[in-house]
Amino acid sequence: MNKLISLSQQQVIVLTANQQLAGHLHQQFRMELNQNSDVLATPSILPIEAWLRTFWGSHLFGEQIVLSQFQEHQLWVQISKHSDMASALQQAWRLLHLWQMDLDNINKIASGSLEVEAFISWAKQFSELCRLRLWISEAELAHQIEQRIIPQDLKGTKELLLAGFEEIAPAYLALFNKIKQWIPVNQLVNPAIESQAGEKKLAAAVFKDSETEVSAATNWIKNKIAQNPDAKVALIDLRLSERQENIQKLFNQLSCKRALAEFEIVSVALKILSLNVHHLPYEILSYLLQSPYLCQNQPDFNIGAMIDAECRQAETIEIPITLIFKAIQKWQNHYPNHTWLTRWRRLFAINLPDQKLLPSQWSHLFVEQLNALGWPGQRVFTLEEYQVITRWQELLEQLNELDVIHGEISKLTAYQCLYQLTTHTLFQAQHNRFSPIQIFDIHQCNGYAFDAIWVMGLNEEHWPCVPTPNPFLPYSLQKKLNIPHSSAEQELAYAQKVTARLLATSEVYLSCSNRLDQSAQFSRLIPLNLKQESTFNDNIPVLNGYEMLFNSKSQEQLLDQMGYPIKTDTVSGGSSVLKRQAECPFQAFAFYRLHATSLDEPQIGISAKTHGNLTHRVLDLLWSDIKNQENLIQMNPATLQQLVENTVQQVINEHFININNVFIEVEKLRLIQVMIEWLNLEKQRPAFRVFAREARKILSLSDLKFNITLDRIDQLENNQLFLIDYKTGSFDTRGWENARLQQPQLPCYAVAVQPNQALSGIAFAQIKSGECKFKGLHQETFEGYFPEQVVSTESWSSLINDWRQSLTKLALEFKTGFAAVAPADNGKPCKNCQLQSLCRIQETFKDYSNENE
Known part of the structure; x- marks a missing residue:
């Protein structure tokens, strides 16, 4: 047969089985046109459904309006009250008409099927609604046109060509057979298919x-x-x-x-509009703050990242609007050219009404909201992005078509309709080449x-x-x-x-x-004599430009364990710097020199970090009132209970914006219970008074000054001091015995205090319901307190000196920039470290993955 280019001169209409094939044939025509110097009209190539709609409208067969596929889908939703069934019902209606079935006949052979009986009932409602409102569905067009078509309707068309039809539905076949009375109806054979003769x-x-x-x-x-x-x-x-x-x-x-909703630019728009139907979930906020379709300049990206980090620390997965504005105001002096504050205010200034409106009215308000937040941005769009935006605007127009289907609807229903429309609409970018x-x-x-x-x-x-x-x-x-x-x-x-x-x-x-460890077997339709091995030269690697560049160089190994030395004498981070240096020098360098920290993950409920902060704050306030053990013992239980409850409530009010939360209420009860348990344990100790709370000290090591804070210092009856560090999580005192001193927090406090004041001991205070206890070291002169770890008076001074030497060595490493990827304990610190993509320890140590599984 002739090429497609010849069809433009023959008054031929090509009907395809689907939109994708129609687009492909148009592309093939344009390619042929580029090889031809003549100026030719574009041939009529369109999907059969589009041709039926056009034919119905142009020949005015009746007053009935053809429903769009989405209008029909929403009508099935309205009739059945089940949105998840609508697509199957719509397909059943389509099969009913294209395969020329009869509802009465279906009813006779339904055999008591609830699904079939329900469809018959809903189909009758659908048909009656269409009759009353002068609508007709797409599936009915072929039969209705076949009943009404006359030769004059085909004037100007010399032939119909069918392309891509695997099977032709009876309703289409009846229409084509009638058209054959006046013009030919044939199958289009792609010229490239005709040429595929010869060896395979x-x-x-x-x-x-x-x-x-x-x-x-x-x-x-x-x-x-x-x-x-x-x-x-x-x-x-x-x-x-x-x-x-x-x-x-x-x-x-x-x-x-793919579905239009899967394209990122549309996903951003849908996420913005979803704020109309629920509170602001963190994952949506984080997504929007870094979207290239909303950030209008680099300061927008920068402050967006800072707002994201701030909101990640909130004890909720739904972010209050006040927190967003607070975070913006905190950082806007650093990024004066950002535009987020103005745009968020514009968005939240648009108060959507609670009453019902027509879909077309909701469509207008949705556009207003998107414009307020600056979607789709000011960047130069790719061809695909431009086409997606155009298709999105067409969908908003389609939303207007639902006025006749639904009438007035809520904003939730309007959003759901738009979301369903984007998920049901398949889109593929059309390229010029x-x-x-x-x-x-x-x-x-x-x-x-x-x-x-x-x-x-x-x-x-x-x-x-x-x-x-x-x-x-x-x-x-x-x-x-x-x-x-x-x-x-x-x-x-x-x-x-x-x-x-x-x-x-x-x-x-x-x-x-193969799938799931099951050996694959070829389909039985594959010829048995076909060898299951490649006969083509398909082993030649196809590389992208960056892969070719990467592979063009020989591998070099460079061991670089040193960063630049520290030039200042004051170090932020306190004893945590030395803890990370002991666990892995690279960790300390990355965290405190490069400031490379992982972002928090918002969670439902109270985080472990917040548990610890609340516990520390409650104990600090309690001991500011109680002051010593004598006062604690003299307080009657009711008074102590009231003091604890009031203190816990004060801390809750300080920490949380919205305290009407079930998780906060549970945390409040937990704090009260564990505080009473802990204070009862404190009553059993030898006499003491609280000498200092949240005491700040400066620890000088290797010409570096570390600012450290002690949770509590007690003074005993012998006037010696006892250092306490509160812990709500796990801890291990065995790190005090290690040469690198992997638990340096309390030893740091001891070294900072010991030169000036007599020190009796140190201990972690485990504040955990049902497991409250002290765990630490003390001199033998302090009998009965920590019988499992008693240190002689002579050894105590030696231990302090050993700690000072170990801490000095760690400080010197940090000062000189020693940053080797050398995790202690066979990589144990790596289990809770988020820097592995930076240090690339899996590539450095081949056995790392096996040891840490």
Whole structure:
């Protein structure tokens, strides 16, 4: 047959089975047009549904308005009151009319099926609503046009060509048979398909996993294009829906058809509008603050990151608006050119009404909100982004069409309608150039012509496909009418037909892969004589530019364990600096020199960090009132209980913005209980008074000054001091015996206090419900306090000196910039460290991963 370019001169209409094929044929026409010097009109190539709509409207067959697919979907939602059933009901209605079934006949063979009976009832309601409101569904058009069409309606058309129809529905077939009385109706055979005669190259392979299969397929296809840039190559995947994202990444700029909601620019818009129907979840706020479709300049990105970090510290996954404004005001002096404050205020100044409005009115308000926050930004858009924005604007217009379906609706319903519209709308960017590579689901590839194809996912359990009959139509009737995908027999026949067509391509590579440790078996439709090994030269690596640059250099090893020495004499971070230096020098360097810290993860409930902060604050306030053990013992239980409750409430009020929270109430009760338990333990100690609370000291080591804070210092009856550090989590005093002193906190306090005042001992105070206790070291002169770890008077001074030497060594390492990736205890500190992507310890030490699993 002639090329597509000839169709523009022959008054021929090409009807395709789907929109994707119509777009492909238009691209093929443009490619042919570029090779022709004549100026020609674009041929009429369109999906059959679009042609039926156009034909109905242009010939004025009646006053009935054709419902859009989304209008029809929403009408089924309205009738059934089940949005999750609407798509299946819409499909059942479509099959009912295209396969020319009768509701009364269906009712006779329903066999008591609740689903079928429900559909019959809802279908009658649907039909009656359409009759009263002068509507007609897309599925009814073929039959109605077939009943009304006359020769004059086809004036100017000399032929209809059908493309990509695997099976033609009876309603379409009846219409085409009637049209055949006046003009020819034929199948369009792609000229490239006609040329695929001669020797075929076939091969197959089983891969160890899905990832390897996808990688091999993409490399093979890229090699085909590298060898022949004009070749037309396709990747056909039976599991495209689950592997599409990975495939698209491997093909870089190649776009696949996917739901409009999955495009990031639309996802941002939907997340903004979702704030109308619920509070501000943290994950949405974090997403918006760093979106390139909202940040208008670099200061916006910078302050957005700081606001994100601030909000991550909130004890809630829903962020109060006041916290956002507070965080912006905190950082805006650092980033004076940011625009976030103005835009957030504009957004929240738009108060959407609580009453119901028409969808078109909600659409207008949604646009106003998006404009207020600056969506979609001021960046230069790519061709794909521009097309997505255009399609989004068209969807907002489609939302207006729901005025006649729903009438006035709530803002929640309006948002749900828009969200459903974006998830049901499939979109693929149209590029100016003809793409030599196409990616398909196996059900979409009819009507295309390729020089080479790779078909993936041909596992025995996937091909033929599992039947998916519509649940709202009698199964026996679907099977009798041979409705697509309704029975195993139909699926087998369909799969045989598709397989034969695919194997007719000049070069074919078939593959499957193992899943969940189960060995894969090829579909029985694959020829037995096909060798399961590659016969193509597909082992040539296809590299991107950065990969070629990386591989062009020989590997060098450079051991660099030293950073720049510290030039100041004061170090922030206190004893934690020395703790990290002892555990891993790189940790200390990264945290306190590079300020490389991981971001907090918001959580439901009270975090362990907040548990500790609340406990410290309550104990600080309690001892500011009680002052000594004598006063504690003399207080009657009721008075002590009241003091604890009042103090806990004060701390809760200080720390939380919204105290009406079940988690806060639980934390309040926990604090009261553990405080009473702890104070009862304090009563059993030898006499003491609280000498200092939150005492600040300066510890000088290796010409560095460390500012340290002691939770509490007690003075005993012998006037010696006892140092206490509160702990609500786990701790280990064995680190005091280690040469690198991996638990340096209390030893730091001891070294800072000992030269000037007599020190009796040190201890961690474990503040944990049911497990309250002291754990530490003390001199033997202080009998009965810590019997398990008593140090002689002579050894005590020696121990303090040893600690000073160890701390001095750690301080000197930190001062000189020693930053070796050398975690202590066989990598134990790495388990709670988020810097592994920075230090790359897994690459440095091959055995690291095995030791830490």
